[in-house]
Amino acid sequence: MSVVVVDPGMTSTNLGDQIISDAVHREFVTPLAKVADKVTVIPMHGPLTEESRQAIRDADEVVVSGTNLLSNHMRFRTSWEWPRSDIELAKGKLTVFGAGWWQYQVGAIDLVTARWMKAMSDGRTWGVRDKYSASRLKAAGLNAEHISCPTLWRVTSQTLPSSETRVIATFTDYNQDPLADRRLVELLESRYEVLYWPQGPGDRKYIESIAPEGAQFIEPSLAAFDSELQKPGSAYVGLRLHGGIRALQYGVPSLILSIDNRAREISRSVGLFSPSRHSFRDIEMALEGHESMPIQLPSKAIDEWSGHWKTK
Structure with missing residues (x-):
């Protein structure tokens, strides 16, 4: 299994993203590296290099971690900085980890975005940071669970x-x-x-x-x-x-x-x-x-x- 992890902390100017990145590596990347054939970490922020694009093409799984990634209209407007063509390199193998909703939104996920999310998904459960995000994804027919933010996993x-x-x-x-x-x-x-x-x-x-x-x-x-x-x-x-x-x-x-x-x-x-x-x-x-x-x-x-x- 080859996995690409999209890291919010690399190249980010917000130090909070580095706090998230620390937890993503501790709770997910490091354990995953013990069982996966290959784990490649690439930055979420900024344009992709051709090397990163090729890593996504070659990967079996792509996991995007910890950000305000989700919204009702992701197919049309997304907080993800990548061009649509780069995002869709992960089609059929995308999972989210610790991500959540962009902001409160009225209404449900639009049907085109719901179909697009399902097409992007690899069938694994999307692990989101709060119950609100999980409920919105489930209402649109996606497999999602509230697993909180990985920054809190060791906080009691x-x-x-x-x-x-x-x-x-x-x-x-x-x-x-x-x-x-x-x-x-x-x-x-x-x-x-x-x-x-x-x-x-x-x-x-x-x-x-x-x-x-x-x-x-x-x-x-x-x-x-x-x-x-x-x-x-x-x-x-x-x-x-x-x-x-x-x-x-x-x-x-x-x-x-x-x-x-x-x-x-x-x-x-x-x-x-x-x-x-x-x-x-x-x-x-x-x-x-x-x-x-x-x-x-x-x-x-x-x-x-x-x-x-x-x-x-």
Whole structure:
């Protein structure tokens, strides 16, 4: 069996994609390499090289991992950056792993897209990151299961910030609400030493517009973020989903605020506490400290989905 894995972290300018990529390699690529004849990893972002195209042509399976890939009208408009001709090189052998819906959409998957998805699929179960995404695919006749995001597979619980002295905060440039975000900045600055981490390339400029003059910034690298997370007395509060999940991976108290369907649906699916950034009272109460809350992963579905890759 020859498998191509499409990796969201390679060549991406969003450090959250690197967090996803770490988990994809740990939970899927490394175990798969022990049983597959050949595993080739290619980047999701940017144009394909001819070498990558040939790898897809030669592969028995193509697995695209961890992104906002799915939507009602994928046949016509897709968040996948590749040209349609490159995407369709994977026809009849495509599986998704940890992917989810682009955003909330009214209505069902259009019939042309549903037929196209079925034609692209190799018949394996598509493993998606939340129940919402699974239900939409199943309604269109595709074989899908909620297996959560692989970044959460080794996370057993969530502890909220309480008595910590320093907070690493994130904001996002792509979904701005200066009024709500300044209010959050003021709350954090009144309670903690605050360090800001720009996860995406445009985040720092936006943070500078809402944070006090002289705000402390962490270098925009995953290594720097990891280092700060592991310093004593640290917690995480922010709008960047995977920055918060990275904190949970290290056992660091973390409050992730929902700004779109991703954190909201993961929250509903596994019990992650993730209030809206507009629910200010909930945010204040969360920072008062709570007992550790379990993350309720779909362990049976994860084991079954992973197990299928060990048998062919």
